[in-house]
Amino acid sequence: MNQIKSGLGTSLVGWNMTSWLASAANSFDDHDVELVYCGTEVTTERCLSFIKETIPAWQSRTVNFDEGELFVLSGQQRPVIIMRPKPPTEAQKRDGGLLSPSAYGQARDLVGRAVSEARKLKAQKINVRFESCQDREILGALVGMEMAAYSYKQAMAPQPAPLPALGLSVKGEWKDEAQAIAMGTNIARHLVNSPPNLLYPDSFANALHELFSNVPGMTVDIWDEARLQKENMGLLLGVGQGSDHKPRLVHLRYRPEGKREAPLALVGKGITFDCGGLDIKDPAGMRLMKKDMGGAAAAIGALYWMTRSAFARPLDVYIPLAENAISGKSYRPGDILRARNGMTVEIHNTDAEGRLILADAMAVAAAQTGADKPAAIMVVATLTGAIKIGLGSDVAGFFSNDEALGQVISKRSQEWGDLMWRMPLFDGYRPRLETNVADINHCATGSYGGAITAALFLAEFAKGYPFSHMDIYAWTDGERGALREGGGSGQAVQCLAGVLQSFGL
Missing domain, CATH: 3.40.630.10 (Zn peptidases)
Structure with missing residues (x-):
């Protein structure tokens, strides 16, 4: 697995900063779990058509994208995890849509969940397919993979358990950008942990x-x-x-x-x-x-x-x-401290x-x-x-x-x-920050x-x-x-x- 390069250090508080995305190869033919992410514009029928040859017919009847967004299916030869995000509800569109799920965020979180499900299946090789996806969905999905791969215990283990081999075929710049944002997020997580x-x-x-x-x-x-x-x-x-x-x-x-x-x-x-x-x-x-x-x-x-x-x-x-x-x-x-800019501050709490x-x-x-x-x-x-x-x-x-x-x-x-x-x-x-003994009180009364x-x-x-x-x-x-x-x-x-x-x- 590749380490982070380009002048940056490669360890942080005991974590050897390796990236799962950096180790990804092109798509595998011999994978043992496949993740299929269908874009927001894909219909249920079209989504199922992408995998109809790999799952029994009765399995397709269990997939109801009106009720769920992620399904773990038993394929003819291997498990298949299929995802399609739900469109925003009317309730989610409130407040100008500023709290509505985005295509990027949905893909990140769904694929992160799917990686976890694949690892529960003891996958050794995970193949990822994108069907009719926007660029932002692909970026979010890649970020979700990297985020899902992080575990504090494994990061700090003397010999971390190896991650599954990852196969995907995407543009190199998407993978680089996803690695940058996901590793930045994982760095913040690791520092807090x-x-x-x-x-x-x-x-x-x-x-x-x-x-x-x-x-x-x-x-x-x-x-x-x-x-x-x-x-x-x-x-x-x-x-x-x-x-x-x-x-x-x-x-x-x-x-x-x-x-x-x-x-x-x-x-x-x-x-x-x-x-x-x-x-x-x-x-x-x-x-x-x-x-x-x-x-x-x-x-x-x-x-x-x-x-x-x-x-x-x-x-x-x-x-x-x-x-x-x-x-x-x-x-x-009750102490009064002087800030660097010269202001005096009364300590309230x-x-x-x-x-x-x-x-x-x-x-x-x-x-x-x-x-x-x-x-x-x-x-x-x-x-x-x-x-x-x-x-x-x-x-x-x-x-x-x-x-x-x-x-x-x-x-x-x-x-x-x-x-x-x-x-x-x-x-x-x-006015709640005013005080009789300094320029400002740092913690308001009330x-x-x-x-x-x-x-x-x-x-x-x-x-x-x-x-x-x-x-x-x-x-x-x-x-x-x-x-x-x-x-x-x-x-x-x-x-x-x-x-x-x-x-x-």
């Missing part, structure tokens, strides 16, 4: 250096504690001061050859573990807090895609890293630490000048429980102060099957609108720039679509890829 005793600020920073330092056009700058103090990063230092694992800021500066656009700035929240600080979480709330760096993971996954994509453009990725821990040095409710480290990193982005001045500042973070209460775990919320940027995110999230719903950046709640006030706090550090903030969950509790195990979901990677691909072009 990694335990906090392995992934802490220093080890995270070093892992990013190893992954990206040899990429043409890339520089990786790591600010240690001394540099953070020199740069007046008071919020990041304050959050991380209670841990033995001291904070870091990683700046990944990507300037691909021949690209002269103004860079985009992408800031990802990197809390490697969050106990809540002195405002300690209860055990149930703390159990999954290794995922509190899901925003950083998504930003890294999107950067990985960018470095392997034909859509490359200048990009700055800022990853503030800290562990929110308890000790005699922990920051306290130490469990609202993510917006603090993001604010300092955003201030670094906003201070860039000349050719490095960003065209927009985009944030991605597992920031509030309030957004999950409002939208659930499958739909992220996002905020923006710029109509054009907001429309791009809404459209691309639907097209890429990585759903985001625009929330109001309602300035009427801004029980409601917490996701909005968190976004308003971040917006203070992006003044003068188009700004967006994605409030994500980054986790799935069980199998869903192409995600064949619970754990890190890679949420926001594919949406970000779509946004980066389209922004300003």
Whole structure:
């Protein structure tokens, strides 16, 4: 199986980053399971006609695409798994269709499920056929294959179980693009899955250096504690001061050859573990807090895609890293910290630490000048429980102060099957952040609108720039679509890829 090349590192937190798609051969004649994906425009009769010579007649009568989208059939010589996506329902078309399933997303999730079914059949050789498919369906299907192949246990095993041989005949550029987006998504999943005793600020920073330092056009700058103090990063230092694992800021500066656009700035929240600080979480709330760096993971996954994509453009990725821990040095409710941009911030709740480290990193982005001045500042973070209460775990919320940027995110999230719903950046709640002792209170008083006030706090550090903030969950509790195990979901990677691909072009 081929390793990732083109200047990128080939391992990440114990995972030898191999790609199943990269090992694919042309279609097999001697396969033992066949996957057949029929495009959205194919009728039931036409879909069955593609495999009528390989399955008994009685089997075709069991296939009802009005009731299901995937069927595992016993062929004359081998099992056949046939798929055809359902058209969107009237209910799914509501809200302007912005939460409707896309052709890409349906293909990704159906083929991901089919790969899992084929492996349950102990397949040694899987052949894949596409019948009357759009380009986006083929791309989604290929992404689903790669995503379904990832397993954290297997990734970390000394000798991972071999994957089945994969046969498919598609254009090379489709396979390359699918590999880039799917591996970027799996990178985000792997980072979120990694335990906090392995992934802490220093080890995270070093892992990013190893992954990206040899990429043409890339520089990786790591600010240690001394540099953070020199740069007046008071919020990041304050959050991380209670841990033995001291904070870091990683700046990944990507300037691909021949690209002269103004860079985009992408800031990802990197809390490697969050106990809540002195405002300690209860055990149930703390159990999954290794995922509190899901925003950083998504930003890294999107950067990985960018470095392997034909859509490359200048990009700055800022990853503030800290562990929110308890000790005699922990920051306290009532403390006043000074941000890098000079603002004083009163601490209201130490469990609202993510917006603090993001604010300092955003201030670094906003201070860039000349050719490095960003065209927009985009944030991605597992920031509030309030957004999950409002939208659930499958739909992220996002905020923006710029109509054009907001429309791009809404459209691309639907097209890429990585759903985001625009929330109001309602300035009427801004007074809740006021305080008599500092420039701003970082965590609003009152029980409601917490996701909005968190976004308003971040917006203070992006003044003068188009700004967006994605409030994500980054986790799935069980199998869903192409995600064949619970754990890190890679949420926001594919949406970000779509946004980066389209922004300003």
